[in-house]
Amino acid sequence: MASAHIDAATRAELRQLWDRAFGDRFSDHDADHAYGGVHVLVRAGDRLVGHASAVPRRIRFGAQPWRTVAYVEAVATDPDRQGEGIGRRSMETLQAEIATRWPVAMLSTGRATAFYEALGWERWRGRSFTETSSGVVPDGEHGGLMVLRRELSVVPDLSVDVTCEDRPGDAW
Ligand SMILES: CC(C)(COP(=O)(O)OP(=O)(O)OC[C@H]1O[C@@H](n2cnc3c(N)ncnc32)[C@H](O)[C@@H]1OP(=O)(O)O)[C@@H](O)C(=O)NCCC(=O)NCCS
Numbered sequence: 661m662a663s664a665h666i667d668a669a670t671r672a673e674l675r676q677l678w679d680r681a682f683g684d685r686f687s688d689h690d691a692d693h694a695y696g697g698v699h700v701l702v703r704a705g706d707r708l709v710g711h712a713s714a715v716p717r718r719i720r721f722g723a724q725p726w727r728t729v730a731y732v733e734a735v736a737t738d739p740d741r742q743g744e745g746i747g748r749r750s751m752e753t754l755q756a757e758i759a760t761r762w763p764v765a766m767l768s769t770g771r772a773t774a775f776y777e778a779l780g781w782e783r784w785r786g787r788s789f790t791e792t793s794s795g796v797v798p799d800g801e802h803g804g805l806m807v808l809r810r811e812l813s814v815v816p817d818l819s820v821d822v823t824c825e826d827r828p829g830d831a832w
Contacts, residue, residue, distance in 0.1 A: 661698070661699050661700075661701060662697075662698055662699075663695040663696055663697060663698075663699065663713070663715075666695075666699060670701070670708070673708045674691075674694070674701075674708065674711055674734075675691055676708075677708050677709070677710075677711055677736055677738060678690070678691065678694075678711070678734055678736050680736075680738060680739055681736035681737060681738065681739060682736065685770070686734075687829060688829075689827075689828050689829020689830065690733075690734065690829060690830070691734070692828070692829070693715070693733045693734070693827070693829060693830075694711075694713045694715070694733040694734035695713070695715070696715040696716070697713055697714050697715035697716055697730070698713060698714055698754070698757050698758075698761070699711065699712070699713040700712045700713070700750045700751075700753045700754045700757070702737075702746050702749070702750055704741065707738070708738075709737060709738040709740075709741045709746055710736070710737045710738070710741070710746040710747065710749075710750045711734060711735070711736050711750065712732065712734070712735040712736075712747075712750040712751055712753075712754040713732070713733050713734055713754070714730040714731065714732050714733070714754055714757065714758050714762075714765060715730070715731050715733060716728050716729070716730065716731070716761075716762070717729060717730075717731040717766075717824060717825065718824070718825050719731075719766060719822060719823065719824050720791075720822065720823040720824075721815050721820060721822055722786075722817065722820030722821060722822075723820075727764075728762065729762055729763075729764045729765060729766055730758045730761065730762040730764070730765035730766070731765070731766055731767065732751075732754065732758075732765055732766070732767035733767070735747065735750065735751065735767075735772075737750070747775065748775075748778070748779065751776075751779050752779065755779065755780070755808065758808070759810055763809075763810050763811065763814045764807060764808065764809050764810065764814045764815055765807070765808040766784075766805065766806065766807050766808075766822075767781070767805075767806050767808075768804050768805050768806070768830070768832045769804040769806060770804055771804075773804060773806065776806050777806075779808075780808055781806040781807065781808045782806060782807055782808075782809070782818060783805070783806055783818075784805035784806060784807055784818055784822060785818045785819040786817075786818065786819045786820045786821050786822055787799075787821050787822075788805050788821070788822050788823070788824075788832060789821060789822070789823040789824075790823065790824055790825075790826050790831040790832070791823055791824070791825050791826060792826045793826070796823060799831065799832055805822070805832060
């Protein structure tokens, strides 16, 4: 479902889901980052129990020209329903949507690297940077950057520098 089709009531439900799943790790900026692309929503009865979205972002791999990739955001399963396969199914559906739109996807995760590896994602091995108004700055804290390549030739080397454009909140 496109972000434009998500109504205010569903947005409020989504924020509750994210706050439950991420706790105080989830900010208003993180919520904003989840919109502007395509969403997968999973309902159990009238309850929203799963979400994943992908938004277009400009990313530069090594010395390649800037390109638009899918950036996956706000993947969450209701804590009461975790471990039942909802997260995997949300991501499989989202990845099918991504495949029709973008040749490569990226995401940043703190704790769920193994969850994404099982879905075909690879860890980024190079350094990461952010292009800000005052220049390109290293992204110090990163270890959880991941990439999903439909064709390996799109991003042949995962050890080069990767740069994103700055945004409010976490750049990556
Ligand atoms: C990560 C998350 C979305 C997984 O959702 P889920 O519905 O519980 O996942 P599934 O039941 O589909 O699990 C799929 C597989 O991933 C594994 N897995 C689930 N969460 C994991 C995690 N945090 N780290 C590593 N592996 C994980 C499961 O064990 C399962 O493995 P199996 O297929 O071998 O049994 C969910 O735990 C969550 O909402 N966490 C809090 C928010 C968060 O961290 N989101 C991702 C940040 S980018």
